[in-house]
Amino acid sequence: MANVRLDKVTKQFGAHTAVRDLSLDIADGEFFVLLGPTGAGKTTILRLIAGLDKPTAGRIVLGGEDMSDWTVAQRDVALVFQYYSLYPRYTVRQNLEFPLKSKVHSYSRAEIDERIERASKILRISHLLERKTDRLSGGEMQRVAIGRAIVREPRVFLMDEPLSNLDAKLREALRAELKDLQMKLGGTFLFVTHDQIEAMSMGDKVGVLNDGQIAQVGTPQEIYNRPRDTFVATFVGSPAMNLVPGDLAGGKVTAIDGKLVVPVNGHAGSAQAGGVTLGFRSEDIRVGPDEATEAVVHDVENHGVEQIVTLRIGGHLVKATVPANVPVTVESKVRFGVDAAKVHCFDAKTGVNLTAG
Amino acid sequence: MAVVSSPRKAVFNRLAIVGVLIATIVFLAPIYWIASTAFKPRELATTVPPTVFFTPEITPFIKLFVKRVQMTKPVDKATYDAAPWWEQRIYDGGERVLRTGGAVQLSAYPDRFMNSLIVAVISTILAVGFGTFTAYGFSRFKMAGEADLLFFILSTRMLPPIVVAIPMFLMYRAVGLNDTHVGLIILYVAFNLSFSVWLMKGFMDEIPKEYEEAALVDGYSRMQAFFKIVLPEAATGIAATAVFCFITAWNEYAFALMLTNRRAQTAPPFIPSQLGSGLPDWTTIAAGTVLFLLPVAIFTFVLRKHLLRGVTFGAIRK
The missing domain is CATH 1.10.3720.10 (MetI-like)
Incomplete structure (x- = not known):
């Protein structure tokens, strides 16, 4: 196992820059999740680490060694693809032993069998070993693909949205399994996803990627509670954080045509007065008769234990999480307030969070 | 065959089969012609109209593999009777097999x-x-x-x-x-x-x-x-x-x-x-x-x- 360091890595495809001057540190034994929308450069980063693509500039260091001139095989990393890419015409067993039969290693027959047995037991695919891969379900295929990664002991496990082609139930189950697997193996995992739930639930650390650059790196809690800019704030969390334009003056933000006034703390209190973007999450909104601001219920989405209520104030829409037992009807009037301790104040121009500092 | 869903489709399917059959016959006709000629007695090969029914023989294949020459005078009876059956077929055509020593010369x-x-x-x-x-x-x-x-x-x-x-x-x-x-x-x-x-x-x-x-x-x-x-x-x-x-x-x-x-x-x-x-x-x-x-x-x-x-x-x- 090894740590991974990307040092000012840039990757260009023709005129398009997929990764821009990106530096990243992944500690040994860490479950690191790279989270970002489609086209942010997540897969490119994995391919650069695996050696399938060469960076235009910058260095990739694995376990203290510069990998720039190493071939893919020499890097000894494992990569699980989004589309499984199991070898066709091979049985599950042949797929699993394929990496072990490489000339890079020289395992004895007994050792190969033992490793396959161990991996298939962990992934519960022992009964499928003699089956051809085209006779497998999606979940089984992905298990085999993961199995092909864990039969050897690679320096790093790279996973490219391995769960995105599975149905919701299976995805949830495999999410837990993968996290469990990482604990058991103790390996360094770099897991790429566009699904923020996967990122929050699995990652020791999450790196949010935007347009080929790292927007923020932190624990899931840090990312959620202290987003560094408006991109992270809106990308992480469901429903997305509410953002409304406002004015900062005297430690208070006045927003929505003066209807919402919130005192701000932290660095933002002493920041220069002027235009800001006020951000607050739906669960930090209180709805009740004694609150300060009046709104009209625009829409109600029932989620079982809670409901997501869209409030309309003038021309602005704000989403609030309300317990399911509070009765709300569309187009009725309600009053709401915002938990002042949880609001974020972003610079209107740069989008940088002024509250978190 | 799949279940036919409508009468119109059934008619179409029949027509398609007839069409394919005709095309197959058209394409196979020359191959049939050449194959049947290969088994015909020589005098039936160019009759007009073509001969369809005949007793197939393999003389053409024998001729194909041996070197022959046209005979100027007919073979005498003793030689003919002593020859193996396939050589007799060559004599019947007015030709004889070329030999070097005792061995039959193969054609090219x-x-x-x-x-x-x-x-x-x-x-x-x-x-x-x-x-x-x-x-x-x-x-x-x-x-x-x-x-x-x-x-x-x-x-x-x-x-x-x-x-x-x-x-x-x-x-x-x-x-x-x-x-x-x-x-x-x-x-x-x-x-x-x-x-x-x-x-x-x-x-x-x-x-x-x-x-x-x-x-x-x-x-x-x-x-x-x-x-x-x-x-x-x-x-x-x-x-x-x-x-x-x-x-x-x-x-x-x-x-x-x-x-x-x-x-x-x-x-x-x-x-x-x-x-x-x-x-x-x-x-x-x-x-x-x-x-x-x-x-x-x-x-x-x-x-x-x-x-x-x-x-x-x-x-x-x-």
Whole structure:
């Protein structure tokens, strides 16, 4: 196992820059999740680490060694693809032993069998070993693909949205399994996803990627509670954080045509007065008769234990999480307030969070 | 058959079957003609109207394989009775078998047939082999002027080959490739290579590159990944390409006629040269043609599944 360091890595495809001057540190034994929308450069980063693509500039260091001139095989990393890419015409067993039969290693027959047995037991695919891969379900295929990664002991496990082609139930189950697997193996995992739930639930650390650059790196809690800019704030969390334009003056933000006034703390209190973007999450909104601001219920989405209520104030829409037992009807009037301790104040121009500092 | 959903569809299906049947008859008629002629007695081969019912005989095939000469006077009874049955059939036709010492002289047909096999098989292996590697390179790697190079390869097929027949003949004579197997093989590889590259590129493009990338990550070199993963996946394409290349090389007539005459002559120019003196012996020519058709028919039949896939490739998606 090894740590991974990307040092000012840039990757260009023709005129398009997929990764821009990106530096990243992944500690040994860490479950690191790279989270970002489609086209942010997540897969490119994995391919650069695996050696399938060469960076235009910058260095990739694995376990203290510069990998720039190493071939893919020499890097000894494992990569699980989004589309499984199991070898066709091979049985599950042949797929699993394929990496072990490489000339890079020289395992004895007994050792190969033992490793396959161990991996298939962990992934519960022992009964499928003699089956051809085209006779497998999606979940089984992905298990085999993961199995092909864990039969050897690679320096790093790279996973490219391995769960995105599975149905919701299976995805949830495999999410837990993968996290469990990482604990058991103790390996360094770099897991790429566009699904923020996967990122929050699995990652020791999450790196949010935007347009080929790292927007923020932190624990899931840090990312959620202290987003560094408006991109992270809106990308992480469901429903997305509410953002409304406002004015900062005297430690208070006045927003929505003066209807919402919130005192701000932290660095933002002493920041220069002027235009800001006020951000607050739906669960930090209180709805009740004694609150300060009046709104009209625009829409109600029932989620079982809670409901997501869209409030309309003038021309602005704000989403609030309300317990399911509070009765709300569309187009009725309600009053709401915002938990002042949880609001974020972003610079209107740069989008940088002024509250978190 | 699938369940027919409506009467109109049923009628359409019947009509389609009738249409296919007619087309099949039209296409098979010449093959039937040649095959039936190969088994006819010589005097029935050119009757008008054609003879449909006759007692089949294998005399044409016997004649095909032995060297014969026209007799000036009929054979005497004792010799005739002492001859084996097949030799008697030759005497019946007014010819006698040539012998050296006691042994029957074989005709040139087996040699020419062998030449055809050697040239077609080797040129097919080379064309498909080069084509596969070239197509893989074009499919997987970026290179400068890729589209231009591909177009250049295709453009070698734009000129009707016969246009360059005379320069080819002069060049071949100058370098001593005239009437050699190597000469024909070089020519047929050149004919087939562009076709092979383009067809194989289509197949290579269809093989997801993730398979090889997975193999690279699993600790294999690009070469190993090609042989272990790509080649088995391309087997269908290789088979289809091989059939097309084989048929082209096997059937080629014009250049074989011009560039070979004895040692390396293939069957296509040889068979009509058997028209011989006097009245043409169509039955022997037909027998030669029927035997000549067999290898292609067998080769195509063995690879028919791949061939069908090869013809429809691109239409099928996973």
